[in-house]
Amino acid sequence: MLLKGETSSMAKYRYIGVPTPRKDAVDIVTGRAKYVNDVKLPGMLIGKVLRSPHPHAIIKSINTEEAKKLPGVKAVLTYKDVPEWKVGMPIHLRVLDRKVRFVGDAVALVAAETEDAALQALDLIDVEYEVLPAVYDIEEALKPGAPQLYDEFPNNICPLGVPWFGSSRIPGGLQELVMGDVEKGFEEADVVIEGTFRYDKFPNPLPPEPPGAIAMWESPNTVHVWLPSQGIYIDEVSLYYLMKRKVNVIVHGCQCGGSYGSKGTILPLALQAIVLAKAAGRPVKLCFTKEEHLTAFTLRLESVVHAKIGMKKDGSVTAVKGEWLLNTGYYNAVGQAQIAVGLGEIQLILRCKNWNFKPKLVFTNRCNSGWIRGFGGQELEAAFLPLLYQTMAKLDIDPVEFFKKNVIKSGEGYFWRDGEWYISRVPDFTKAIDKGAQVFGWKEKWKGWLKPTAVNGSKRVGVGVGVHGNADVGEDVAEAHVHIEPDQTVTLFVAVPEQGGGQRSNLCKMVAEVLQIPLENVRISPPDSNINPYEFGLVGSRGTYAVGSAVINAAEDAKRKLFEMASRQLNTDPGNLETYDGVIYVKDDPNRQITWRKAMSVTRTIIGYGRFESDFSLNNFLMTFVEVEVDTETGFARLLRVVNATDVGQIIDPPSLENQLNGCLGSAGIDTALFEETILDKSTGRILTANLIDYKWRVFSDLPELHNVVLETPFPSHRFGAVGVGEIATSPGPPAVLMAISNAIGKWFFTYPATPDRILKALGKV
Amino acid sequence: MKNYERELNEAAKSGGAASKLKEFSVPSSTIKLIVNREPYELLVGKDVYPWHTLAYTLREKLGLTGTKIGCDSGACGACTVLMDGKPVLSCLILTIECDGKSITTIEGLGDPVSGKLDPIQQAFVNHTAFQCGFCTPGIIMSLKALLNKNPNPAVEDVKRALAGHYCRCISHYHVLKAVVDVIKRGNEQHGKV
Numbered sequence: 001m002l003l004k005g006e007t008s009s010m011a012k013y014r015y016i017g018v019p020t021p022r023k024d025a026v027d028i029v030t031g032r033a034k035y036v037n038d039v040k041l042p043g044m045l046i047g048k049v050l051r052s053p054h055p056h057a058i059i060k061s062i063n064t065e066e067a068k069k070l071p072g073v074k075a076v077l078t079y080k081d082v083p084e085w086k087v088g089m090p091i092h093l094r095v096l097d098r099k100v101r102f103v104g105d106a107v108a109l110v111a112a113e114t115e116d117a118a119l120q121a122l123d124l125i126d127v128e129y130e131v132l133p134a135v136y137d138i139e140e141a142l143k144p145g146a147p148q149l150y151d152e153f154p155n156n157i158c159p160l161g162v163p164w165f166g167s168s169r170i171p172g173g174l175q176e177l178v179m180g181d182v183e184k185g186f187e188e189a190d191v192v193i194e195g196t197f198r199y200d201k202f203p204n205p206l207p208p209e210p211p212g213a214i215a216m217w218e219s220p221n222t223v224h225v226w227l228p229s230q231g232i233y234i235d236e237v238s239l240y241y242l243m244k245r246k247v248n249v250i251v252h253g254c255q256c257g258g259s260y261g262s263k264g265t266i267l268p269l270a271l272q273a274i275v276l277a278k279a280a281g282r283p284v285k286l287c288f289t290k291e292e293h294l295t296a297f298t299l300r301l302e303s304v305v306h307a308k309i310g311m312k313k314d315g316s317v318t319a320v321k322g323e324w325l326l327n328t329g330y331y332n333a334v335g336q337a338q339i340a341v342g343l344g345e346i347q348l349i350l351r352c353k354n355w356n357f358k359p360k361l362v363f364t365n366r367c368n369s370g371w372i373r374g375f376g377g378q379e380l381e382a383a384f385l386p387l388l389y390q391t392m393a394k395l396d397i398d399p400v401e402f403f404k405k406n407v408i409k410s411g412e413g414y415f416w417r418d419g420e421w422y423i424s425r426v427p428d429f430t431k432a433i434d435k436g437a438q439v440f441g442w443k444e445k446w447k448g449w450l451k452p453t454a455v456n457g458s459k460r461v462g463v464g465v466g467v468h469g470n471a472d473v474g475e476d477v478a479e480a481h482v483h484i485e486p487d488q489t490v491t492l493f494v495a496v497p498e499q500g501g502g503q504r505s506n507l508c509k510m511v512a513e514v515l516q517i518p519l520e521n522v523r524i525s526p527p528d529s530n531i532n533p534y535e536f537g538l539v540g541s542r543g544t545y546a547v548g549s550a551v552i553n554a555a556e557d558a559k560r561k562l563f564e565m566a567s568r569q570l571n572t573d574p575g576n577l578e579t580y581d582g583v584i585y586v587k588d589d590p591n592r593q594i595t596w597r598k599a600m601s602v603t604r605t606i607i608g609y610g611r612f613e614s615d616f617s618l619n620n621f622l623m624t625f626v627e628v629e630v631d632t633e634t635g636f637a638r639l640l641r642v643v644n645a646t647d648v649g650q651i652i653d654p655p656s657l658e659n660q661l662n663g664c665l666g667s668a669g670i671d672t673a674l675f676e677e678t679i680l681d682k683s684t685g686r687i688l689t690a691n692l693i694d695y696k697w698r699v700f701s702d703l704p705e706l707h708n709v710v711l712e713t714p715f716p717s718h719r720f721g722a723v724g725v726g727e728i729a730t731s732p733g734p735p736a737v738l739m740a741i742s743n744a745i746g747k748w749f750f751t752y753p754a755t756p757d758r759i760l761k762a763l764g765k766v
Numbered sequence: 767m768k769n770y771e772r773e774l775n776e777a778a779k780s781g782g783a784a785s786k787l788k789e790f791s792v793p794s795s796t797i798k799l800i801v802n803r804e805p806y807e808l809l810v811g812k813d814v815y816p817w818h819t820l821a822y823t824l825r826e827k828l829g830l831t832g833t834k835i836g837c838d839s840g841a842c843g844a845c846t847v848l849m850d851g852k853p854v855l856s857c858l859i860l861t862i863e864c865d866g867k868s869i870t871t872i873e874g875l876g877d878p879v880s881g882k883l884d885p886i887q888q889a890f891v892n893h894t895a896f897q898c899g900f901c902t903p904g905i906i907m908s909l910k911a912l913l914n915k916n917p918n919p920a921v922e923d924v925k926r927a928l929a930g931h932y933c934r935c936i937s938h939y940h941v942l943k944a945v946v947d948v949i950k951r952g953n954e955q956h957g958k959v
Contacts, residue, residue: 021891028899029887029906030871031832038831116815206845208836208900210935257834257900258934291839500898500935655894659937663897666936692841692932700928700938 002438002658003709005600005650015519017651017712023505023524024255024498027707036228036254037287044160044214045074045721047276047286048118050108050125051296055134055149055365055372055685057128059089059098059107066108067124072117075279077109077124082275084243087098087268092157093331094151095271100129101149101330102365103685104296106268110451111284122704124749132665134365135314136682138304138327141364148364158328158361162336162417174340177347177355177415183318184356189310192708193391196306197750199382201677202299202327204695205372205669209257211297212287213270215277222248223277225270228256229527233495236529237272238267240733253497253527255619260667261539261727263499264371265333281406294695295687298370300668301338302327303379307357309391315402317352323611324359324380326369333370335361340417340541342376346384346423347414348469348619351406366680367687373667375540377468378731382672385466385735386750391741393449399445403467408619416471416616427713429621436645436709440625452516452744458633461640462744467623467737471725472540474615478550479533479546482511482558482608482618486597488582490515490558493552496543502656503543503725510720514555516580536651542622542726544652545715550612552680552719565606566599571615578707616717620725620760622646624664627766628740632763635756637674637741639704644729647711650722660726661708665698669730675738696724773824776811797865799830802874807822814861819846824871832872832903843931847871862871872903875910885948886910897935897942905931909945917952921945 010346019564027033079096087093096106108125112118133147140146140157143284147158161172186192205688226692229235232253233248240251258261277284288297307322325340328335339359388464392402407429408414416422437443445463481493494510498504508522515522525532535547563574568575570592578587585593600606627641642663643737651657664670675696679688689695734752741759751758760766795810806828808814814823816953824847833856836844840858843959849857850872870934886909889895896902905928912919916929919927924945933941 002813020893022894025891025896026883026887028875028896028902029872029883029890031830031903033899035834035900037835038825040829117819206934207898208842209834209837209898209933226824256898258898260934290839290842422876478885502894507924655940658893659897659935659940662787662936664936666934687795691839692837697932698936700925700931700941703938704927706939746776754829 002654003707004712006691007321010436012175013513013720014516015513017654020505020509020519020731022502023508027399034207036214036226037482039214039226039254039284041214041216044283044285045111045113045280046115046118047109047111047284048122048275049106049272050110050122051422052103052105052107054100054129054131055103056132057100057129058512059100059132061128061220061221061590062108063126064108067121067306070117070124070321072199073110073121073301074113075111075276076121076464077275077279081279082314083246085271087242087271087731089162089334089336092152093274097267101650103167104367105330106272107241109272109276111280117298127369128228129346133684136364136366136442138302138325138364138686141362149365153363156363158332158335158363160336161338162340162359162555162726165337165340165417167418168623174343174415174417174419176359177343177357180354182319182321182354182356186310187621188312189318189725190313191305191391192310193307195387195390195395196304196599199379199752201672201752202302202369203672204299204678205260205261205262205667206695207258208211208251209315210288210290210293211263211266212285213266213273214283215270215273216284217277217332219299221246222250225274226252226254227266227270228259229266229497230256230259230261230263230499230539232497232527232529233532233535234537235270236268239270242267242271251529256497256499258695261372261500262298262370271617281412283693290692291690295691296367299329300372301335301369301379303383304591305380305387305389307384308533309387311391311395313395314715314756315349315405317406318350319354321356324357324710326359326379329364329365329366329368331368331425333368335369338376338379342375344414345468345470345507346380346418348408348466348471349403349406351412352651354575361385365685373727374731377470378734381466381468381731382734382752386738389739390748393485395530396449398446399441400433400464402625403448403465403720404433407433407467407470407621409593412592412711422617422620424472425617425717428621429647430643432621432647432709433623435711436623436625436643439707439709440643442625445627449745450743452746454625458721459629459631460744461627462740462742463627464657464736464739464743465623465625465744466732468728468731468732469619469621470540471616471619472692472726473542473545473620474618475540475542475546476536476614478535478547478552478612480551481533482534484558484562484596486600486602486604488517489521490522491523491525492551493532494547495527495529495535496538496547497527501538501543501660502653503538506544506652506656507548510552513554514552515559517582538726541727544722545618545718548722549718550610554608555610556608558606561606561608562596562599566594567598569594579750597598618723620646620723620728621727622725624736626733626740628737628744629743630744630759632745635760635763637754637759639670639674639737641705642670643707645709646725647713649715649723650720651710652722658708659686662706662728664729667730670733670737671698673734673753675755677753691701782943791829797862799864799906800868801830802870808861810831810862816860816862819849819857820861820864823861824856830871830873834900834903836900843908844901844904846907848911850906851911874905875906884910885951886913889944889948892942893940893947895937895940897937901931901933905941907932913948918949
């Protein structure tokens with residue numbers, strides 16, 4: 001249920017804030033929406049990947065002769081056949097390598113006329129391995145003598161630094177938090193607590209649609225790629241650079257069957273389809289199975305925090321010192337970027353002048369970690385907040401009061417991902433906290449640390465709270481074009497695919513609002529990179545503010561040009577004009593009017609251009625309150641109730657926003673504290689949760705009561721006062737759930753996820 | 767791996783895979799299906815092989831890609847279609863088992879002449895009861911079966927009927943709103959309210 005605050009703006013706008021059906025709604029409910037696996041090209045082959053059964057091995061020999069002879073097989077590729085293209089940060093992983101580094105690593109690629117033939121061909125490839133010792137734990141991987149994954153990365157340490165975040169002044173961006181004087185800070189503290197906490201079950205974002213790609217070479221140096229992408233333009237640019245700037249890339253965005261960030265990790269898969277299509281001379285579709293999706297695509301980072309916190313009685317944090325260890329698996333896509341964003345985000349919920357907090361990114365022999373919503377911040381806070389909770393408890397501080405004091409306020413500063421210092425421009429988030437606490441009933445339910453809210457026989461209820469925010473709502477450059485056609489239709493050209501948030505429709509609403517035409521008259525270009533201007537992609541909740549502002553600017557630019565044309569015919573200044581439903585009129589004399597068609601004539605298109613430049617001074621915010629019931633006989637923890645509280649400035653589309661916030665439960669969010677985990681068998685290196693029975697997920701029959709409290713205090717620098725919030729929905733919940741369980745059972749419980757066996761163990765019952 | 771594929775692989779490994787592939791096909795048998803009111807005759811060994819699932823045939827042979835394959839092993843509900851009115855997981859049924867059956871997929875809902883959406887589809891549009899939409903066709907097919915059987919189910923019955931559907935965006939709450947709306951409108955139409 002969406003509960004608006006008192007600042008809600010009823011009927012302020014024609015479309016903004018008003019529920020409207022999604023532009024693609026009919027396509028989705030009729031099955032006409034085309035996801036990547038629904039695309040069929042003439043002559044298209046099916047690609048498959050032969051995967052390593054060993055966690056770490058050298059390919060001693062590989063024989064593909066029999067596979068190549070199989071009828072219908074058009075290409076079989078091994079490490080000997082592929083170009084020297086590499087992915088990762090820094091660049092380190094070949095498309096196919098002689099060394100395999102996890103169970104599921106790509107050994108060979110096949111393209112064939114049918115799936116049957118491709119699968120048979122995989123079985124006909126003979127591989128002889130020299131098996132190497134493997135390492136799975138972060139601490140083990142860092143020890144002298146541990147198995148080494150890459151020759152160029154001694155001690156399995158992945159070098160830090162994000163070239164595209166940094167500047168000439170700070171080349172790698174924000175890669176550690178070091179400021180002030182921590183020793184002095186600890187001296188000022190009333191209490192100092194030290195501990196190690198883990199968010200270490202690397203759950204899977206796991207969208208319903210398995211990842212896939214189609215590649216088709218148009219000419220020897222131009223390739224088309226169909227992807228379920230969140231950012232088609234950035235995928236195009238990335239692929240162009242990965243192929244050493246020798247191949248023109250055109251990316252066609254398909255309807256994306258869920259991503260939650262994860263499909264940002266699609267580049268290695270796309271390159272596999274690209275090399276297969278090149279070798280076969282035909283288009284190739286390569287779609288992963290769900291088993292491959294669960295074991296060989298991408299996971300959350302595994303996060304271990306060892307830290308010391310100093311705090312005063314009034315809840316001010318005087319110092320934080322420690323180390324943050326991150327396991328990125330066998331290959332690192334964006335771990336350093338997640339570190340930068342995570343280190344930025346922790347400052348938005350915790351005001352502290354003295355920091356000495358340093359991360360380390362580590363390779364191990366399991367499936368890689370990569371893009372996912374929460375992007376570093378969730379992984380950091382899930383392991384850091386338990387220590388913070390214990391510090392608050394020592395001083396008997398109410399966590400809601402703590403966060404009210406510590407959440408970022410307008411005028412306060414923080415380091416963001418580029419390592420620069422920003423001064424925040426935000427509304428007062430404590431109002432959202434108060435409203436959320438009131439709806440949740442925090443004052444009545446909070447009985448103090450490690451005290452249950454209620455006890456009914458073996459069932460004990462506890463409450464918890466977590467918080468998260470980012471400064472990415474205005475990250476990265478966006479561009480858009482708005483074309484006005486004389487028949488009173490408008491086409492928005494923007495490189496935004498639809499991955500579930502409804503952003504394509506919401507951008508159309510912004511255009512319709514600026515130009516005051518019926519929403520059905522606004523069309524949006526196909527999400528293809530060759531027809532749209534530059535735009536980074538739908539990440540970090542930037543769709544509303546960053547992309548939205550570019551789109552709004554483009555619509556305003558088009559309107560300005562239209563009014564200039566009309567002003568000559570209406571014999572007035574363009575500033576005196578307004579428009580409604582395709583008619584331009586003089587504000588003070590509405591009878592003087594002209595239609596768009598007449599103003600433009602039928603042989604003209606007006607093109608508006610809009611651009612948005614990165615701005616890291618705006619923050620979004622979400623607090624999640626949870627109520628959990630623990631059965632101390634069975635150890636089962638049930639999530640009874642969730643209240644999310646935020647301030648988004650202005651709602652664009654109520655059902656879309658509510659859907660996004662409800663997403664707090666899914667995509668490796670709150671449920672990573674209750675039952676979601678990837679289980680790795682460390683004797684074989686295999687992931688045991690390789691299907692949708694063994695990997696646990698929330699079902700319809702087990703939904704908690706869920707409320708979203710949304711305030712609308714305008715952010716003045718957006719045309720409609722709005723910022724995005726969708727990306728962060730999953731992040732505040734996980735530590736909140738463990739706090740609630742601790743309070744319910746009366747002792748600290750900080751093991752993710754809180755499965756019955758773990759709870760019973762904590763209770764001393766098993 | 768399915769037995770048939772294993773036999774084929776062994777045949778392929780022993781050499782002469784091309785001829786073996788033909789030998790293993792089972793010609794002279796046809797599967798008659800009605801899909802979305804249209805009759806189809808599929809020749810076994812040509813249009814359909816014994817290891818093809820109904821989901822595969824619908825998508826790859828008949829071009830009905832509205833039916834989604836999520837897990838391909840009966841655990842996510844994305845491939846749900848109606849077989850003689852009952853919801854089935856089309857990834858767990860072999861096409862050769864479907865001889866004489868009537869299948870309805872998401873493409874078969876609504877009025878084929880006017881293009882008018884089924885009331886369930888329309889309620890999903892009205893309530894934005896989806897996000898990425900990948901699980902939506904399967905969910906709608908399960909609801910269709912449920913409401914055909916019981917036009918006035920309790921919300922708990924709806925939740926139980928949908929418990930096998932994997933939705934990761936968490937559109938569950940809006941799906942339930944849409945279903946409640948469909949039930950209410952149905953009751954109004956039949957004068958029950």
